[in-house]
Amino acid sequence: MKTGLFGKGWLSAGYIFLYLPIVSLVIFSFNASPIANVWSSFTLNWYVKLASDNEMLSGLWLSLKIAFFSATGAVVLGTLAAFALVKYRRFSGRTLFSGMVSAPLVMPDVVIGISLLLMLVSIQRAFGHPERGMLTIWMGHVLTGMAYATVVVQARLQDLNPQLEEAAMDLGAKPSQVFRLVTLPMISQALMSAWLLTFTISLDDVVLAAFLSGPGSTTMPLVIFSRARLGLNPTVNAVATVIITLVAIGTIVASYLIARAERERAKAIAQAQRDDG
């Protein structure tokens, strides 16, 4: 079926709406004008400023560390939760469990932030630990990330053919081998995308970090947020451009790798079928 002129127009307008803000961020990061959204001439000034912007750079480094560890934690816990939900049809507290796993998906971040903070404060008052900082932000991010990771891994596990695991058992593989050699490779792509997704979510979070950070643990989104509130700031545009470039490169590399893996898989299947015949 063909899309008419009206349809093409609607789609183009929609994509312009989706991409115009991103394009404008990049363009104005090279703007020399003192008025941040009126173009005058090209400059790299803001990137030079960014390179010596310690607040932003240390925020970035902290954010990357938190994102790395929370993505890892979220994927481990999310995979366990997905296994529990898919492989064990019944156990006591299953309804509560599945409810709690998906609740952070619909709970507003402000509510999750405030409740974690209030609990942590009461623990801190009682025991003197933990101080608000990287660890507490990590907890919040693992909690929300875990919900997303569970959804992604669960979807993949449900599609798996259990006969493959059974066949491996019949051929004498030990259970740990079955997991390592059969289950894990089959869900590896889901684990990878869950990791990337939770990494991105953590890197982007403002609200939880605002509640859970302490003095000296200002993440990059918090730095950006506090500047964005005050007004336009070309250094923020420069950071945005760096992030957009990295994401674009990452997406291109990832889609190339996925396409190559698909091709090789298709080749291997064709080869196997030829050998069979």
Next chain:
Amino acid sequence: MKGFLNWLSRGRTAVIGVPFLWLVLFFMVPFLVVLKISVSEMGTVAVNDIVAIKDAAIQLTLRATTYIFITHDDLYVKTYLSSVKYAAITTVFCLLIGYPFAYFMARARATLQPTLLMLVMLPFWTSFLLRVYAWKGLLGENGWIANTLIGLHLDTLLLALGVIASPGKFMNTPFSLTVGMVYTYLPFMILPLYSNLSKMDLRLLEAAADLGAKPIVGFWKITVPLSKAGIIAGSMLVFIPCIGEYVIPEILGGPETLMIGRVLSDEFFSNNDWPMAATVAVVMVMLIVVPLAIFNRYQAQAQEARR
């Protein structure tokens, strides 16, 4: 198979227990703490007390204060209503823009569709905060969109609608807030609609056409009813997070655009009124649970019908 199951059942305790324990510790307990603080009184909230409230009678009298205050105070009632209003407006605009968009995507050439889909999802991977911030430049004085709107004399229309306060000023108004929210949540509407519309059996439309239905009739009587599940899913995905939105109103909203997410953090950070903030949080959760319960019931019914 039996050995594998055995191994799993030995690992079973850990597989279930570890995430379970984590969720209880970091999700359930914190929420109970919030519930408890919301029913305790301002002066007494030296947190140690919260853990140690023993007298049930005191608890009951305390419960009254913040909750009664919240239902009698104009500001809170207004804020809740206004959050629901902005969430509803955002949902309607996302549907009006997103439905045709998803429809034309699903009817585009099959080879083109994966690219179109990826282009919708790609902005997800760049920071949401930065994309919202970009609108500040676009809608601010001399911004591209601001100038375009003024050039088209649309600001007079917006002014007449009462969504901007003075001609040519778009920032920190209900208008800028709505634009930011529609922009952010549009993909959440498009994706479920697309996956629904792309699975539709087009032969139904051919059959309708053969029986003499005009395309527009076929669209209204066949396509739209069949995509009901997608419409509902998309609307929920937009409406629910919009209610609790904090970042967008903070960056693009103005003094008169009340949102509960913002009031909650103000109570907490500026006024240091923890019981009040906790109460706002509890009521906010209740606001979200209601549409969610309706959605779940609808889904259960739909699943029942499919069987």
